[in-house]
Amino acid sequence: MGAPMSKTITIDGKSIPFKDGQTIMDAAMAADVYIPHLCHNPEFKPHGSCKLCTVKVNGRNVASCTMPAVEGQQVLSDTLELNDERLSLTQMLFVEGNHICPSCEKSGNCQLQAVAYYLGMMSPHYNHFYPQREVDASHPDMLLDRNRCIYCELCVRASRDVDGKSVFGLSGRGIGSTLVVNSTSGLLGDTNLAATDKAAQVCPTGALLKKRQGFTVPIGQRIFDHRTIKDVQLGEEHE
Amino acid sequence: MSDPKLKVRVATCSLAGCFGCHMSFLDIDERLLGLLELIEFDRTPLTDIKHCGPCDVGIVEGGVCNAENVHVLKEFRKNCKVLVAIGACAITGGIPAMRNNIDLWDCFQEVYQYEGGLEGHQVPNDPELPLPFDKVHPINEVVKVDYFLPGCPPSGDAIWRFLTDLLNGREPKLDYEMLHYD
Ligand code: SF4
């Protein structure tokens, strides 16, 4: 016998190799299989909160971004049922915040919107909450618009684990969650966040934006205007 | 097919919208002439008919921001076999819904009393004016909606695709690039 056979899982009937320590999401991305996701970013430790990446493993729903790949797993991902559930989760994210895309600088570059396009979302379906959320424009270079925050904690993880600053945190539970800023005043302008920090680059939505960049790239020429999030993210994986 | 009785009857209106979706509808350009072979307009801003009669398709632009919007919307729902929400405002509340987190009276004062260049500095209070709501809502929060055509506005091509699919008895389906929320 030659080299030991690599371990594999099966996703939608396709055999996918993996290495120990990889999650189902890691193995899928490496093999060019797209599983929709929002709170996951391969550069950071998984958070497992949005549940968009839910797949069926041996008949049970699990978050693929946190579930370790194990030899012989039978995974279902791109099914009508799971994509319907992903669509519902996405619609809930839209109605529980205030997402007015025509007035948002992130439109066209936003992953929440791109996932919604990918899933064919024609309307947010559920009744809108129109919650009261705070905007913080106190920082000279960054704008924090909590109306668009989906609590993915990517800024929290980036600031804590990469920048070593712990500027952001989540407070409260469930529908009462808010993104808080670590300064006595609670204002972003009173932190040492810099526009060059990792935390300032990772927001998947228009919640944390660099100032004075708004429409340097016009609507119609943005990342997801012509390419699906699937094509964009699988492309990045191989850069 | 020019017999008006055989044509598909279509009504349109703009509630809390900017008429941008109607402008985009006109952007289907010369295809409008072909379309007019197949459809007959009932109430629309184009015909100036004031009330909607029995129709096959009703297309509603704009969300619901006051009592009059609700009356018009209910009239559409009652008369139209298929009701379509067109544009971001009809589907999410859109730009007008940006006032949803501002107290209505503060909003009125800002616009009618403090804003420079106004005469009288009074909040209009004529009995003819419809009662405004404290929040703007998408139309599917008031009536059942059969189809949604997002965009701010949807492009003429998206509108054309949607209508031709519908008129030909197909389930309307947009290409990836035709589906956008901005
Ligand atoms: S953050 Fe994304 S989904 Fe929300 S308003 Fe901005 S573009 Fe739309």
Ligand code: SF4
């Ligand atoms: S501000 Fe952005 S990165 Fe931070 S939790 Fe909210 S959506 Fe996620």
Ligand code: FES
């Ligand atoms: S991407 Fe896995 S839970 Fe959000």
